[in-house]
Each structure stands twice: as C-alpha cells, then as structure tokens.
Amino acid sequence: MVGESIRAPRRLADATTKEADRWGPVLLMLPLGSTEQHGPHLPLSTDSMVAEALCSRLADRRPDLVLAPTLAFGASGEHQGFAGTLSIGTEVLARVITELVRSARGSVAGVVVVNAHGGNAEALRSASATASTDGDDLLVLSAHFPEADAHAGRTETSLLLALAPSLVRQDEAMAGNTAPLSEIAHDLRHGGVRSVSPTGVLGDPAGASAQEGEVLLAGAVDRLLGSIDERFPR
Numbered sequence: 001m002v003g004e005s006i007r008a009p010r011r012l013a014d015a016t017t018k019e020a021d022r023w024g025p026v027l028l029m030l031p032l033g034s035t036e037q038h039g040p041h042l043p044l045s046t047d048s049m050v051a052e053a054l055c056s057r058l059a060d061r062r063p064d065l066v067l068a069p070t071l072a073f074g075a076s077g078e079h080q081g082f083a084g085t086l087s088i089g090t091e092v093l094a095r096v097i098t099e100l101v102r103s104a105r106g107s108v109a110g111v112v113v114v115n116a117h118g119g120n121a122e123a124l125r126s127a128s129a130t131a132s133t134d135g136d137d138l139l140v141l142s143a144h145f146p147e148a149d150a151h152a153g154r155t156e157t158s159l160l161l162a163l164a165p166s167l168v169r170q171d172e173a174m175a176g177n178t179a180p181l182s183e184i185a186h187d188l189r190h191g192g193v194r195s196v197s198p199t200g201v202l203g204d205p206a207g208a209s210a211q212e213g214e215v216l217l218a219g220a221v222d223r224l225l226g227s228i229d230e231r232f233p234r
C-alpha cells in the first residue's frame with residue numbers, strides 16, 4: 001500500500017515538478033495526432049485519440065514511459081477546404097517537436113514520439129535530423145495497422161468504435177474513394193483530399209467493429225513496444 005501511494009503518476013500533466021524530479025531516467029512519450037476532417041462519421045480528433053490511446057497502453061507496459069499531453073495539431077494541409085480542419089503545417093510542426101525535445105533535456109533520458117497521422121511524416125523526418133545534429137535522443141514511431149485503408153475507412157472506424165463509440169456517427173458512415181493510394185497520389189498531392197473524395201473518406205467503413213479495433217490496437221502496441229525496447233533497452 002505504501003508503495004502504491006508514493007508511486008509517481010505516469011502522466012506528465014498530473015505530476016508535480018517535485019515528483020518529476022524524482023523519476024530518474026524516464027522516457028517522455030509524446031502522442032502526436034491532428035485536428036482534421038475524418039469524413040461525415042468520425043470526429044476531427046480521430047488521429048489524436050488513436051495516438052493517445054496507443055501511448056496510454058504503452059505506458060502501462062513499460063514503467064519508465066511517461067505520457068506527455070497529446071499534441072493535437074499537425075500538418076493537415078491536404079484536408080484544407082473541409083470545415084473544422086486546423087493545420088499548423090510541416091515547418092511549424094517540425095519546429096514544435098524540436099523545441100519540445102530541446103526543452104525536455106535534463107528532465108528525461110529520451111523522447112519517443114508516437115504519430116498517428118501520415119501527413120506529419122515529413123515534419124518528423126526533419127525533427128529527427130535536427131535531434132541527431134543536436135545530440136538529443138529522439139525516437140519517432142508511426143502507428144501502422146496492417147492492410148489499413150487510407151483515411152476514415154474501415155481501419156480508423158474500427159479504432160474509434162473501440163475507443164469512443166459514442167463519437168462514431170454510424171448512420172453517416174459511407175464508402176469514399178476506394179482506389180489504391182498509388183492511383184490517386186498525384187491528384188491528392190496537387191488538389192488535396194477534396195479533389196479525390198468529396199466526403200473526405202478514402203476507403204470504406206463497412207465491416208468496421210470495436211472488436212477489430214481492439215485487435216488493431218493490441219497489435220500496434222506490441223510493435224511499438226518492440227521498437228522502443230530496441231532503441232532504449234530496459
């Protein structure tokens with residue numbers, strides 16, 4: 001019981017600076033999502049919720065992982081023109097990650113970013129390059145789900161049904177553009193998502209289920225944990 005009561009909270013935001021000071025060599029885990037359209041049936045916070053859920057489950061599996069507040073803004077320029085999308089763009093996102101990593105120096109042994117939005121990849125590559133020049137320990141990981149469809153389709157709908165079913169508007173779910181990404185990549189790059197899918201959906205939510213979402217989450221957590229263990233052996 002005594003052990004329980006002195007155990008530091010594993011959420012950075014819930015801790016006091018005095019507690020954080022006693023943590024020793026912990027790894028700061030930053031969930032990175034987006035605030036962007038996810039079709040007519042999923043909330044704008046979809047990617048952020050997925051990133052946060054993965055990090056929260058990872059923190060349960062490895063006691064030296066401390067959960068930072070979720071960064072809910074990313075690079076979502078391709079979703080411009082859909083109401084509600086808020087993007088800070090690649091350059092600013094890279095800078096935000098760099099500054100957080102620099103600011104975390106001295107408090108933590110390393111930083112692990114867990115990203116759940118594909119559009120953030122370029123910013124993360126740039127932040128990783130800066131971190132290695134600076135000599136900071138930054139590990140960037142992206143959530144991968146096998147056979148995932150591109151956007152607001154079966155994969156993300158299943159994930160949200162597992163995480164926040166009340167936020168899924170099931171009666172609004174409909175198939176979007178189901179062409180493989182390689183076929184629509186050119187139009188996507190030049191005209192954004194709107195030019196290839198008026199509803200914003202790339203994929204088909206049909207068949208999505210909470211059970212499938214749980215399986216996807218469990219698999220992703222295992223793979224992410226493997227990558228963290230490889231880079232930062234316990």
Ligand SMILES: [Zn+2]
Pocket residue numbers: 038046047116117151152156
């Ligand atoms: Zn998404």
